């Protein structure tokens with residue numbers, strides 16, 4: 001468990017899969033800038049079994065244990081990509097910014113990675129603010145990189161380098 005001030009990141013376990021499927025099938029959870037998908041519980045189980053050690057999904061939990069969203073890291077060559085989604089009722093409370101800061105601390109503390117990146121729609125202002133508040137810098141536009149609701153859309157590429165991350169900022173402790 002990665003513990004922050006207001007949220008914790010807990011590694012996704014098999015028992016979370018029904019909730020993960022429910023979230024994946026709820027278009028409001030992904031929001032208007034994410035690809036639309038519908039997935040069966042069986043497919044979610046297969047996907048879960050196929051995850052390698054460098055792709056890890058976490059459940060974002062509040063301090064009372066309530067599950068409010070997901071954040072993941074996956075490999076991009078020797079580096080990492082991160083992504084995140086929160087329940088609509090829990091947005092705009094600073095939780096995702098904190099979850100991203102915890103993830104950045106974790107990735108730089110746990111391995112020798114030098115770069116963490118994220119991609120977001122130029123229309124997704126909330127996501128851009130999250131990344132900028134967590135210390136990411138905008139690198140540029142990736143043209144026609146994602147298919148969203150019937151259209152190929154451009155994305156912004158953001159990254160944070162190890163030398164831009166000074167010290168653990170928010171990860172307060174880890175527990176098993």
Ligand SMILES: CC(C)(COP(=O)(O)OP(=O)(O)OC[C@H]1O[C@@H](n2cnc3c(N)ncnc32)[C@H](O)[C@@H]1OP(=O)(O)O)[C@@H](O)C(=O)NCCC(=O)NCCS
Nearest residue numbers: 030031085086091092093094095096097120125126127129
């Ligand atoms: C993107 C997302 C994860 C942000 O989570 P969050 O917990 O609401 O983020 P935070 O509260 O930490 O910060 C959001 C910031 O964006 C701002 N914001 C939120 N909605 C906004 C909007 N529609 N326009 C402009 N700013 C907005 C907030 O005011 C806040 O900025 P501030 O701290 O300067 O006030 C959440 O909106 C979400 O789950 N969206 C759907 C999935 C998604 O788009 N994921 C990202 C894919 S790249």
